[in-house]
């Protein structure tokens with residue numbers, strides 16, 4: 001369902017806002033809109049607080065201008081165009097100014113609708129079935145009869161690759177949009193990827209390999225759980241353990257009384273067992289260890305106080321075990 005057209009922005013001062021911790025889909029969707037609208041409107045992009053590395057690299061290579069802070073008041077703009085989020089919680093430091101904004105708010109997103117609406121005067125284009133906000137931007141440009149220029153097409157293709165996890169969650173319509181966007185971008189697929197791929201640093205490679213070398217391996221029914229400790233890049237190392245075979249990985253570090261644990265889980269365990277790292281492990285960790293934990297089903301973390309990383313990692317394993325205990329085929333053993 002399309003509730004607005006690009007003509008709504010004609011000759012207006014438009015502020016495009018991405019979520020805080022802006023990812024590639026968000027910056028690419030914002031930029032596709034920016035390039036398209038700039039011909040007839042005054043447009044700025046706001047990225048509140050923080051931008052992820054691939055998104056930053058892409059913005060720099062594509063010459064996408066954005067600000068990280070525009071003050072606490074958006075009254076110099078006629079309207080806001082919110083991209084890739086629909087809850088004020090994701091707006092970071094821009095939340096207050098969005099809440100107080102008196103003009104019209106437009107919104108494009110593919111996340112689940114938040115319980116609380118972002119404002120009163122909102123025209124929202126939300127489709128949870130879209131793999132990326134860039135897919136929705138493509139549909140908006142197409143239905144508004146706006147030609148897809150090289151830069152817009154490049155942005156749309158990049159956002160789709162990133163948010164579909166390199167097409168893992170793609171459907172046939174993703175591929176037809178991708179085919180058109182890539183053709184109009186004038187780029188090959190590998191040229192597109194080079195706009196946002198970040199080579200791993202030396203330290204990152206060592207951390208991932210050390211995590212594998214020091215890992216403890218457990219079997220939980222048909223699933224493999226791995227734990228490890230490294231001095232840095234825990235999240236990265238946990239992803240690596242999942243890539244090389246673990247269904248669930250916990251990697252942590254304790255330093256000067258501070259304790260951090262990152263968890264990652266494979267799509268297989270999320271889907272077939274309905275396991276949720278945030279709910280079943282990380283939100284429960286603070287009962288034993290002072291600190292706070294949370295995140296998503298497949299990627300979550302804990303930050304707190306403590307010196308005993310092994311105890312924290314074993315508590316993660318034990319909470320995971322509790323979830324699987326009583327399920328068909330349950331048994332537990334450590335591989336040594």
Ligand SMILES: [Mn+2]
Pocket residue numbers: 025026084110132133163
């Ligand atoms: Mn997205």
